[in-house]
Amino acid sequence: MSNQIPAKRERIIGRFDGAEGGPLLIAIGAMHGNEPAGVLAVEQLLEMLAFERINRPDFMYRGRFVGVIGNRQAYAKKRRFIQEDLNRSLSPDRVAALKAEGELQDEELEAYELTQTIRAEISNYQPSHVVVLDLHTTTADGGVFSIVDDSPGARAIALDLRAPVILGMLDGISGTSLHYFTTANLGVSTVSLVFESGQHDDPLSVDRAVSALVKTMRSIGSVHPRDVEGRHDDILKASTEGLPYLVRFALSHSITVEDKFIMRPGYRNFDPIKKDEHLADDANGEVLSPKDGLIVMPLYQKQGDDGFFIVDEL
Template sequence: MSTNFHRAAHTRPQTHRADDQRLIGVFDENRRGPLIIMIGGIHGNEKAGLKALEYLIKMLEVEHITNEAFQFTGRLIAIRGNIQAQKVNKRYINRDLNRMFRNDLLQTVLTKEERTAEEKELVEIIDFIKNSIADYHPDEIFVLDLHTTTAAGGIFTIINDSPEALEISLDLKAPVIEGFLRGIKGTILHYLNADNVHQNCTALCFEAGQHEDPLSVNRCIAAAVNFLSSVGAVEKLHIEPRHHRILHEYAAGHPIHSRLIYTHKIVEGDQFRMEPGFQNFDPIHENQLLANDINGPIYAPSTGLIVMPHYQEQGEDGFFIVEPLSDKVIG
């Protein structure tokens, strides 16, 4: 896909950018295939994914102008995450939405007459996704959740334990971290499985770089384009090499495949303060000073690579430590 994606001239695509705040857009050329759901802004201060999905829908709409051979298989739906938090450019209003996708919490929320901002968002997103599935009746569902981090440094993907998610992530040519979902709870990746949506569902998260870096938008676009190819919606011959190049340049030198070995949780009132200067995939050594809180210095419990050091006011995760599963790096 160039800005080019390309599309057959005789096929009229269905595109939809509705007034509904949740929906960014839909693209469907009436060729049956997977349902692809892409989400931006589950954290309201992470705007790169939202901008990228707006661009992606527009790119698809005009792709036929430069490439008549292009065909799109399946249906793409792009949606906004935490709309209320996006309006005030905060990670969340009352509670981290991407820690709330739990069935026990959802059942409690559904019984409440008055709901907090994130409780409303939780119910609306789940309803929207389930209605989209019921409307299309897909055989397969693929989900890409777009994020950015407070720290600069490398890009990476977070996957559930499905072999399909690992295969797709490796195809994106970005570092893959396994086991992340055991270090945190209640993400949308936890929720989107066959038990909850009654359909085969492969979901992964793409971390595109630092929140305010303009190039994070480019990396989100590149990941989304490559994702469409990886799940069979677009043939690889229609994907411009620059989309792989954008990801490769930012991931170069980082391990291809890692696993989570430690999570530092922040408790309210901790007064957690990360030591300055850490970036994603910076090497750290055991007993290295990483942060401070009300209880004193916080030292690395093991040697590894630091990921998502916490440099913002909101959030309950201080930092993560991962270890490479092999010597292979993005090269």
């Protein structure tokens, strides 16, 4: 592994092949270009795996691990996206209609290349099942949690990460990685989850993403529990003290640039909010909370399609 970071990165960050067959674990970093933690975590993990293989003869990996960059163009520019949010552009119908590679631009090109790359990895390896871990960070503090569809497989992996798990989010948004990387759409047994590892530029966000990857490898049987250090459990536990265990999506506050949405300062992920609480301001005046609940992903950056989400504790 080279430590140099070229101006424009290859889509594939790297691969690690186990001596035994097993699941294909695909980690996506920088689905949003201003979120480098996932890419850095994949690089660290690839180095850790290579080190284990050389220094520990009894280290065993089952399956294959592949790390990919989500939005290459936005990552090169350190922006969330170029024209539109890649993680809202992945609805299966829309991606299937993207054909003329030479004429595609911006996020359409990214969506096409990313999905083609992952499909090629699957067809090369022919795994019995696929696990997609999409690594993100947030602008607000307290943002260590996972988002899953309601499948038992994804929920089990997410609960083992010991960070809050958000269910039902797929009803509130569309075109995300969780909508695209499904068994029905890929034709192979697939489990997908999103892991949010903290604030964009917090170095701990990289450590937490590494720990989430290692714990996922343990959950899916790619590494033996004896080979997983306790610090990976500790680092996630320490970051989620006092946060709820399981929550369900209630509503999202969608915005456009014309709304001139400005979140009021100080909100952290999973802060309790009350109905009619003054959460933000926009072109029409005050934005009040429609209900009691917990706030998630309050928007403190310029680019974004959602001002905030509200979830209910289960």
